[in-house]
Amino acid sequence: MFVGRRSLAAQRRGRYVAGSAAHPARMAPDLATALIEDYTRPGDLxxxxxxxxxxxxxxxxxAGRNALGVEIGPGWVALVRSNLAHARGHGVAGHGRVIRGDATRLPAGIPIELxxxxxxxxxxxPLAPTMPVQRAGRGRVPFVDGMAAALAGCVPLLAPGGVIVVVSRPWRHEHHLVDQPGLVVAAAVAAGLELIDSRRAVHARIRDDRFVARHASSAVTGDRRATPVGWLQHDDIAILMSRDVS
Ligand SMILES: C[S@@+](CC[C@H](N)C(=O)[O-])C[C@H]1O[C@@H](n2cnc3c(N)ncnc32)[C@H](O)[C@@H]1O
Structure with missing residues (x-):
């Protein structure tokens, strides 16, 4: 899929409050919209x-869907609330809320009726070798362990036929690319999920018959001077389903 017809700045302009730019790894809004439209209908959660x-x-x-978020960082939680209030100011059809919490402890913290x-x-x-957690004595866990716990915790929340879509990309660490998409699949397998499809989002557009690439996110994924590889211009997208949900 192509999602780079508009620059990341144009995708975000007027839709997100000013402080949002401080986050180091935001998803491209046009990619989020395309995936939401592909996998849900209006009124879905x-x-x-x-x-x-x-x-x-x-x-x-x-897009007229309802939305629920979990985020561990209190500053980001406040920002999500501001972004949702901003969306409400535009008269959006869907309802959104965010809960401060630890995704690796899901479904704990989510209202039972959901x-x-x-x-x-x-x-x-997160583009990091570890994930922060809220547990006594442990501030962080290895990425695959944390991601597997978060994905497994989503399963009881899924409606019949519900899917899990994880957007990731390799990131650079000490001159090497870390295969984050591969680690996501490893976490998904550990969580008992099945990879039912694998997609790529290319952040590029055609201008004057020429292919013009854009970078995939606002993230600076390591030391850009360390290798001749420039910004990443694609996202890997894993489409996952629980074997228990049909
Ligand atoms: C790649 S960012 C997500 C960016 C988001 N897609 C956006 O476009 O703004 C990953 C987020 O996961 C949060 N996070 C990391 N570990 C977490 C955990 N255990 N529970 C909840 N949130 C966590 C981080 O604070 C970070 O904001």
């Missing part, structure tokens, strides 16, 4: 357990 600035939630409510109601989990993991 979309969950992002790693909400960040709330791109999934904001684009969901603009179990079995989520039609789409749309999320993007």
């Amino acid at each position: 979309v969950l992002d357990p790693l909400a960040g600035t709330g791109t999934t939630l904001v684009e969901a409510v603009h 179990r079995g109601q989520v039609n789409l989990v749309l999320t993007a993991p």
Whole structure:
């Protein structure tokens, strides 16, 4: 899929409050919208357990879906609330809310009436070797362990036929690319999920018959001077389903 017809700045302009630019790894809004439209219908419920600035939630409510987010960082939670209030100011049809919490402890913290109601989990993991958690004595866990716990915790929340969509990309660490999409699939398998499809989002447009690439996110994924590889221009998209939900 092509999602780079508009620059990231143009995709966000007027839709997100000013502080959102401070987040280091935001999803492209046009990618979130395309995936929400592909996997849900108006009125459906979309969950992002790693909400960040709330791109999934904001684009969901603009598309007439309802949205729920979980985010561990109190500052980001406040930002998501501001972004959702901003969307409400535009008269969006969907309802959105965010809960401060630890995705690796899901479904804990989610209102019981929402179990079995989520039609789409749309999320993007942190670009880091570990994930922060809220547990006594443990501030962080290895990425695959944390991601597997978060994905497994989403399963009881899924409606019949619900899918989990994880957007990721390789990131650079000490001159090497870390295969984050591969780690996501490893986490999904550990969580008992099945990879039912694999897609790519190319952030590019055609101008004067020429292919013009854009970078995939606002994230600076490591030391850009360390290798001749420039900004990443694609996202990997894993489409996952629980073997228990049909
Ligand atoms: C890649 S960012 C998501 C960005 C988001 N898609 C956006 O467009 O703004 C990942 C987010 O996961 C959050 N996070 C990391 N570990 C978490 C956990 N255990 N529970 C909840 N949120 C967590 C981070 O604080 C970060 O904001």
